[in-house]
Amino acid sequence: PEGFIQxxxxxxxxxxxxxxxxxxxxxxxxxxxxxxxxxxxxxAAKLLGQDSVSELVELSEEIKTNASGFxxxxxxxxxxxxxxxxENTVKASNIAAxxxxxxxxxxxxxxxxxxxxxxxxxxxPDSTGDAIYNGADxxxxxxxxxxxxxxxxxxxxxxxxxxxxxxxxLHVSGEEEGLLGSRYYSDHPIYPIENxxxxxxxxxxxxxDKEHEENKDYIYVIGGEIISSGLDSLLxxxxxxxxxxxxxxxxxxxxxxxxxYRRSDHWNFGRLGVPxxxxxxxxxxxYHRPSDSIEKIEWEALAKRTQLLYTTTAMIANTExxxxxxxxxxxxxxxxxx
Ligand SMILES: [Zn+2]
Numbered sequence: 001p002e003g004f005i006q007x008x009x010x011x012x013x014x015x016x017x018x019x020x021x022x023x024x025x026x027x028x029x030x031x032x033x034x035x036x037x038x039x040x041x042x043x044a045a046k047l048l049g050q051d052s053v054s055e056l057v058e059l060s061e062e063i064k065t066n067a068s069g070f071x072x073x074x075x076x077x078x079x080x081x082x083x084x085x086x087e088n089t090v091k092a093s094n095i096a097a098x099x100x101x102x103x104x105x106x107x108x109x110x111x112x113x114x115x116x117x118x119x120x121x122x123x124x125p126d127s128t129g130d131a132i133y134n135g136a137d138x139x140x141x142x143x144x145x146x147x148x149x150x151x152x153x154x155x156x157x158x159x160x161x162x163x164x165x166x167x168x169x170l171h172v173s174g175e176e177e178g179l180l181g182s183r184y185y186s187d188h189p190i191y192p193i194e195n196x197x198x199x200x201x202x203x204x205x206x207x208x209d210k211e212h213e214e215n216k217d218y219i220y221v222i223g224g225e226i227i228s229s230g231l232d233s234l235l236x237x238x239x240x241x242x243x244x245x246x247x248x249x250x251x252x253x254x255x256x257x258x259x260x261y262r263r264s265d266h267w268n269f270g271r272l273g274v275p276x277x278x279x280x281x282x283x284x285x286x287y288h289r290p291s292d293s294i295e296k297i298e299w300e301a302l303a304k305r306t307q308l309l310y311t312t313t314a315m316i317a318n319t320e321x322x323x324x325x326x327x328x329x330x331x332x333x334x335x336x337x338x
Contacts, residue, residue: 021090021177023184047077092118092173094181096190099153101317103164110166110191111316112274113149113309114182114201114265115142116175120288130290137281137292141206143171145306152310163317165197172265175203182265186272193269197322198231199276200313201266205305206297209282216301218246219308220280222260226252227330228275230323231316235277238311243304251280254333273335275325277312279305 039047045056063070095117101107119135134140150169156162168191174180189196208216225232239245251260261267266276281301286292316323325331 021174021180023180024089025187026183047075048073049075092181094173094185095171096185097150097169098190099150099157099163099167099169101164101166102157102162106164106317107166109195109197109322110168111163111313112168112170112196112199112269113146113313114170114172114199114269115139115146116173116181116203116265117143117171118173118176118181120176123290126290128290133288133290134293136294136297137204137207137284138287139175139203140294141204141281141297141302142202145202145205145302145309146171148306149310149313153314156314163314165317166191167313167317175265179265179268182268186268193272193274196269196274198228198316199266199269199274200309200316201264201269201276201278202280202305202309203264203278204281205279205309206299206302207281207284207286208298208301209284211282215246216298217244217304218248219305220248220251220260220282222252222278222280223266223270223276224252225249225327226254226261227270227327228323228325229327230319230321231275231277234315234319234323235312238315239308242311243307245304245308251282254329270334273325275323279309281305 041053041056045051045053048056048059050056050059101109116139119138119140120133122131123133125131146169150167153163153167170182170185172181172185174184175182186193205219212218221235223231224235235247239247251258254261260278260280261270264278264280266278270276286296325335
């Protein structure tokens with residue numbers, strides 16, 4: 001029909017938008033994402049022989065309510081589609097800083113702190129025309145938390161109060177593309193995974209969600225008690241000794257529909273049996289929008305969460321026995337077959 005060619009041309013730029021980055025050493029040609037195209041509702045109605053968009057909507061509802069009664073219809077139109085696959089190599093870097101532990105034996109074990117330094121870049125503009133996605137909370141806040149923790153730990157070490165175990169401050173890339181940087185690290189660890197006693201990941205710790213506008217002294221904890229009772233008790237002691245935040249376990253459930261326990265970089269440690277804690281302030285209206293900007297950061301909340309990050313790390317680094325993965329459900333659901 002009229003408009004089809006024009007519409008198709010307009011869609012050209014969006015063709016293949018399903019393609020995405022993957023790690024070259026894991027590349028599997030069978031997994032190339034198929035290209036896709038879309039048409040506007042008016043054109044879709046025409047193609048399917050409907051007189052209007054509302055008829056199209058009705059048809060779609062009918063099919064949804066009686067999916068088993070669906071019968072394909074032969075159309076008068078055919079679509080030809082030439083597929084070309086473009087491959088680009090994109091280089092990205094993880095940045096790691098190492099603080100050696102003070103104990104001659106325990107320094108061979110390492111606590112890994114992680115935060116991702118990438119965000120989603122330049123994208124679709126918002127209503128003000130702003131197309132730069134700042135990522136101040138996601139995950140500017142976490143990277144700043146890591147840098148401050150590193151700085152404080154270095155001061156402590158110089159004063160003779162450094163951690164007994166070593167600490168690795170790992171700023172990873174490619175999180176938004178599918179946890180690529182942390183996947184790479186966990187497949188090519190600088191220090192053996194067996195000697196990695198825990199991972200603490202911070203991804204969005206600078207904001208306050210709707211539920212906590214009245215009480216900003218909180219943080220969602222994911223991991224911890226659903227993996228390791230030892231790690232959980234270290235976290236609680238660290239919290240009680242310092243900032244006393246409300247440690248919310250709202251999302252800390254292997255059955256949680258959001259699946260936050262798999263959704264940031266900690267998972268690449270968790271999948272290998274390394275106990276983890278993920279600190280997270282919850283989602284907000286600026287999530288993955290240009291408006292995730294620095295003026296909206298709640299500095300006091302960020303500072304308190306960073307103190308909790310520091311103290312928890314220090315306690316894990318100094319505890320006599322490393323925390324073990326001892327939660328049955330976690331082991332059964334995530335570790336079997338690995
Ligand atoms: Zn993030």
